[in-house]
Amino acid sequence: MLTTVHSSVMSATARIDHATWERKLKPACVLDYNKKMGAVDKADMVNSFVECARKTTKWYKKVFFHLVDTAVLNGHIVHRQQSGRVIPYQEYRLNLMKQLLEVHHTPRRPSTGGRPTSDNPLRLTARHFPSEVPQTATQGSRTRRKCKVCTSTSRRRKERKVTKFMCVACNVALCAAPCFEEYHTLKHY
Known part of the structure; x- marks a missing residue:
């Protein structure tokens, strides 16, 4: 682990080494992380229900989509704090997608043949x-x-x-x- 907050001190944990009957030692940064990792676990749990990453062999795609999911969750938390309104996370994501589509949608050129294109989502909004x-x-x-x-x-x-x-x-x-x-x-x- 890399940290600029902690020193390189090893601290005793609650666990005991059964071979030597002494307390196990861990770096102070690991103990501090384990104490405060509840928020990280909760964020991962919330994102696990709606994550946009799919099975892929490209590791960088997984990292990119994980960062997008984390940014959207952070946006939801900030929105809830600023507006005082509590809306479900899934509804927030849907509203965000609709607004992005409305702002950045560019109509496709008419088809020159082949299968018909899918419906334009803006016809409903x-x-x-x-x-x-x-x-x-x-x-x-x-x-x-x-x-x-x-x-x-x-x-x-x-x-x-x-x-x-x-x-x-x-x-x-x-x-x-x-x-x-x-x-x-x-x-x-």
Whole structure:
């Protein structure tokens, strides 16, 4: 152990060496650590339920994710002390992830083929407003597109409906009611 707080003194412990019947000696820094290690054990226990590290052969990845988990736990403790509100650690982690996604999310470019991409998590959290589908040169003011919810719903019978409304933020055509609300509030519409 490296320390700048303790000297290199060996101190007697409560354990006895059965061969010599004398008290076992340990460095003072080890005894001090063992006295105060309860907080470290508690932090490791709390993180063990929600840790983001997975089985991997890369040791540096484990170290990195352990440091991230420790930083998030420290943030939770500071948040609890500063705000006076007690929220569960798992809820704090979820709120942190959502806020990071909202701030640092960059939309993906449209797919050029292959499997469809997963749903955008911001469609359920960001602010969305209906607007009319922009006019095209060929159709003029009668521009319409297929409603995404009506053609891919799992809650009711699928239909092929065309609409003149869309969500500009999501770039998705949607019927004004009830599809617009369903698309932005339900995970599985």
